[in-house]
Amino acid sequence: MITIFASPVTHGIAAVMAPDTLMVIGIGILIGMLVGAFPGVTATMAVALASGFTLTMEPTQGLAMLLTIYVAAQFGDRIPAILINTPGTPASIATTFDGYPLARQGKAGLALTTSALGSAVGMICGIAILAVAAVPLSAFAMQFGPAEMFALVVFGLTMMVGVSSGRIFKGLTAGAFGLFLATLGRDPITGDQRFTMGILELNGGIPFIPVIIGFFGLAEVINQILTHRKGKGIKPISQMGQWMPDGKLLKRLAKPTAIGAATGSVIGLVPAVGGDIAGIIGWDNARKASKKKHEFGKGSLEGLTAGDTSSTATLGGSITTTMALGVPGDSVMAVMIGSMMIWGIQPGPGLFNSHPDLIASLVTILLIATVLTLILSLLRMKGVIKLLELPDHFLWVVILVFCMVGTYSINNSVFDVFMMLIFGMVGLFMLRFGFPPGPAVLGLILGPLAESNLRRALLTDGWASIYTSPIALVLLVIAVAAVTLPPLRQLVRRRKAANEGKKVPTLQP
Amino acid sequence: MTDQPSIDEIDQDAAIEAAHHHEEPLVRDLPVRLRELVAVVTCIGLGIWILVAGKDIIVRGSAELGPVFWPNMLGAGLILFGVVIVLNNVLRGVRKADVPERITTSGLVMFGMAMAVAIGYLLLWNVLQFWIITFVALALFTLVLGGRSWKAVLAFPAVTTAVLHFLFIVALRVPL
Numbered sequence A: 001m002i003t004i005f006a007s008p009v010t011h012g013i014a015a016v017m018a019p020d021t022l023m024v025i026g027i028g029i030l031i032g033m034l035v036g037a038f039p040g041v042t043a044t045m046a047v048a049l050a051s052g053f054t055l056t057m058e059p060t061q062g063l064a065m066l067l068t069i070y071v072a073a074q075f076g077d078r079i080p081a082i083l084i085n086t087p088g089t090p091a092s093i094a095t096t097f098d099g100y101p102l103a104r105q106g107k108a109g110l111a112l113t114t115s116a117l118g119s120a121v122g123m124i125c126g127i128a129i130l131a132v133a134a135v136p137l138s139a140f141a142m143q144f145g146p147a148e149m150f151a152l153v154v155f156g157l158t159m160m161v162g163v164s165s166g167r168i169f170k171g172l173t174a175g176a177f178g179l180f181l182a183t184l185g186r187d188p189i190t191g192d193q194r195f196t197m198g199i200l201e202l203n204g205g206i207p208f209i210p211v212i213i214g215f216f217g218l219a220e221v222i223n224q225i226l227t228h229r230k231g232k233g234i235k236p237i238s239q240m241g242q243w244m245p246d247g248k249l250l251k252r253l254a255k256p257t258a259i260g261a262a263t264g265s266v267i268g269l270v271p272a273v274g275g276d277i278a279g280i281i282g283w284d285n286a287r288k289a290s291k292k293k294h295e296f297g298k299g300s301l302e303g304l305t306a307g308d309t310s311s312t313a314t315l316g317g318s319i320t321t322t323m324a325l326g327v328p329g330d331s332v333m334a335v336m337i338g339s340m341m342i343w344g345i346q347p348g349p350g351l352f353n354s355h356p357d358l359i360a361s362l363v364t365i366l367l368i369a370t371v372l373t374l375i376l377s378l379l380r381m382k383g384v385i386k387l388l389e390l391p392d393h394f395l396w397v398v399i400l401v402f403c404m405v406g407t408y409s410i411n412n413s414v415f416d417v418f419m420m421l422i423f424g425m426v427g428l429f430m431l432r433f434g435f436p437p438g439p440a441v442l443g444l445i446l447g448p449l450a451e452s453n454l455r456r457a458l459l460t461d462g463w464a465s466i467y468t469s470p471i472a473l474v475l476l477v478i479a480v481a482a483v484t485l486p487p488l489r490q491l492v493r494r495r496k497a498a499n500e501g502k503k504v505p506t507l508q509p
Numbered sequence B: 001m002t003d004q005p006s007i008d009e010i011d012q013d014a015a016i017e018a019a020h021h022h023e024e025p026l027v028r029d030l031p032v033r034l035r036e037l038v039a040v041v042t043c044i045g046l047g048i049w050i051l052v053a054g055k056d057i058i059v060r061g062s063a064e065l066g067p068v069f070w071p072n073m074l075g076a077g078l079i080l081f082g083v084v085i086v087l088n089n090v091l092r093g094v095r096k097a098d099v100p101e102r103i104t105t106s107g108l109v110m111f112g113m114a115m116a117v118a119i120g121y122l123l124l125w126n127v128l129q130f131w132i133i134t135f136v137a138l139a140l141f142t143l144v145l146g147g148r149s150w151k152a153v154l155a156f157p158a159v160t161t162a163v164l165h166f167l168f169i170v171a172l173r174v175p176l
Helices: A008-017 A019-037 A043-054 A059-076 A078-083 A090-104 A108-141 A146-162 A168-181 A200-204 A208-226 A247-268 A275-289 A301-325 A331-342 A358-378 A383-388 A392-411 A414-432 A437-461 A470-499 B012-019 B030-054 B069-090 B105-123 B130-144 B150-171
Strands: none
Touching (some): A008 A019, A008 A059, A008 A358, A019 A043, A019 A358, A043 A208, A043 A392, A059 A078, A059 A108, A059 A301, A059 A358, A078 A383, A090 A108, A090 A301, A108 A247, A108 A301, A108 A358, A146 A168, A146 A437, A146 A470, A208 A331, A208 A392, A208 B105, A247 A275, A275 A301, A301 A331, A301 A358, A331 A437, A392 A414, A392 B150, A414 A437, A437 B069, B030 B069, B105 B130, B130 B150
16 A cells, blocks of 8 residues: 555645645636637747746646646637637637637537537547656657757657748748757857857856747737737627537537547647647548538537547647657647756656656646636636627737746846847747747757757767667658658649649749 | 647638648749848858857867857758748748738837837836836836726736736745
């Protein structure tokens, strides 16, 4: 009995069940639901802003807050998608396909309820994947040496770039820029100063939380301010109709739910593919398998459920690859890696060896957050409609001030706030000129790991240490394929279409 | 990590095409393509700067795999990507999703004033007490971003300042 109670599993669960951690989870749910419900505030932005004030917390509490915001935002973002045809976060794009038409038919209540149930099922499937796959994947990755670790970082970066469809070259540029930012400060091997321009504060390198808050918080809000037009808002639908689905409907929704869960679970394990893509593919898969294809896109509860289940099922997979490999599953996880490193937790191979109780803590946090958020989502939240009518300036002001105060609170440094403002402008430039900020943040976080491992591998056995390692080779081949196959595939398709005499438009990888 | 799509208008077919990595036609208007030159110049300029500034790094011991090796690789990579962007975006065209929403004059004015308030807030950060300067900054931010009623300019800043005070000073013990 004693050994059971002293196991890392019980230890991990007990850490989450502490009253203060549960309180943090409760606060995280409220913040996440609000974040999701406000269009224009993405989960990435919310987690980036929250990282400003969670760094002073205990790691378990901080993780609980960030993960709970992420989970709750996945539920909250369905509300504006259904009521005003605007996804609260990109993950609920597929929700708009059927959610808004359902709301216009007077079935908003039913759409909100089935969406919440589908999201919860997807979330639980994802959590099951995390519980089952994380430790074996981490154990496998423990065999990695410098060559494999370098290949893993390249793999993570290119996967992130590869899914930025249509932006491969700008994604690669953003990744290289992030890797360069990581070189500022002291060399990770020799300790020599690089590119500090005589600024004392840069000796320790660029602080990545201000960069993350600048890229994902300030840049986004400034872009919204710059492009603001009066009278752009849509009045939310307030006719809710029936709320709870009956048994017959629930039975009919079982198949699309299963399709969505399977699609999202598989897609979630591919690093860097987020819930937005999974939701759309899950919706499309359910349409192909449905007997009522014609209803999809016009107010199908099947389509709504499949999309929502699929997009939330990715969460478990993305946390799995983040924790076990150190390769973030999506943008939120990239931000979370930054916070974890400040707490002294290095995601990647070896994480579950050094923190054996972490997996149980993560699963418990996610389960509690899912159940509580589902309960909150099933309450008839007519008050939310009022929130959707709030003018934009309130949200902008809160985000601006949170960016500044949150950044200051990390090191009590005004210099960090200036850095955040500067990187907010850099992020704005990237946003306006089509450079995805995700690969840049990933490059900044993983840069020292990539550089030191490459140099160590080369010092040991030259380039042979990389091409003689089967694991490194496989990872690098997949990485190269991720950035070269989409353009090549398009080229082949165009050739084929041209040969068949079809007129083909100019396309871009 | 996926790109942030425009959340105002969702084109169902375009979204499905993009999710499946299918191709989409390009915008080939000259001004749109020429605008891409700004990205190219930034890219190549940064790459050259890295290569030049890398020469100032004091290298102790072997230079071959020393502190300059990795930045030089990245600088060269940025120049190469800049050239590829010329071939891909400037010569061929830009995806519709990559043409950003137009900046409005009122947006530009709001941005300029908000930045002025932000810098003033930061300069007075350690001079005045947190709650006083935050209340004033919040009221000014709300005013320049479009809030006009007494609720927006007085009540909202007061409540937000109280929340920030409680969260950062009382709960998280940040010395503000």
